[in-house]
Amino acid sequence: MFEWGEPIHINGERPEWLKDTEACSFSFVGSIDHWHGDDATSTANVWRYFGSTQRVRLPADHPYYKVQAYNAQYGTNFAYWGGGEHAPDDWDKGAVLVRVGKVINKPASWTHPWIGTGDQSPADVIGYTRRPAVAEHMTEREAREHGADDVVVAAMRAAGILRDETLAERFKNARPDWRLLDRSELIDYVFVWATNQCLRLGRTWRAR
Numbered sequence: 001m002f003e004w005g006e007p008i009h010i011n012g013e014r015p016e017w018l019k020d021t022e023a024c025s026f027s028f029v030g031s032i033d034h035w036h037g038d039d040a041t042s043t044a045n046v047w048r049y050f051g052s053t054q055r056v057r058l059p060a061d062h063p064y065y066k067v068q069a070y071n072a073q074y075g076t077n078f079a080y081w082g083g084g085e086h087a088p089d090d091w092d093k094g095a096v097l098v099r100v101g102k103v104i105n106k107p108a109s110w111t112h113p114w115i116g117t118g119d120q121s122p123a124d125v126i127g128y129t130r131r132p133a134v135a136e137h138m139t140e141r142e143a144r145e146h147g148a149d150d151v152v153v154a155a156m157r158a159a160g161i162l163r164d165e166t167l168a169e170r171f172k173n174a175r176p177d178w179r180l181l182d183r184s185e186l187i188d189y190v191f192v193w194a195t196n197q198c199l200r201l202g203r204t205w206r207a208r
Helices: 044-049 063-074 140-145 150-158 167-173 183-207
Strands: 025-028 053-057 096-098 125-128
Touching (some): 063 125
Antiparallel strands (some): 025 053
């Protein structure tokens, strides 16, 4: 009998790393307890027939499971890599996990499969660490607090990532020069200050 790995919950979204030629079985809404393709004759290219797929299983020796097992054993956070000509766009340039179960700093090949030489064979990458996503719509102050210099700030502004500080953020992050505030800004500042004081008093009262 063909041996399948543990079910992977995907909630209707096909993993981007799952290739059309890979053997897999499916269970979907309305038939959650039945596995289609359980005889290992189905491949992922039949996915279009199962738009409501909830779970998918891969062969038990699939490298996806090896990555999950490594993470569970060593407390790492490697994302599975299904192979490709180039490194993934979100790779953080750090160490990678290769098929033999070793972590190395210099990937030999991102394609699958790739048979190397020596004790690292086969040494194709199956796991990598994703680069932290850049927060959308952060303020210039927040960007600089995360280490962005003038060049990075300019690039972020050109990409539309930066946003202007809200009125509350402006008054929270800096004490304004009263002489430079016009009448409307002065009223706004007093309003924000009074609102913050009321919220602080409310939290103190509830804590009693």
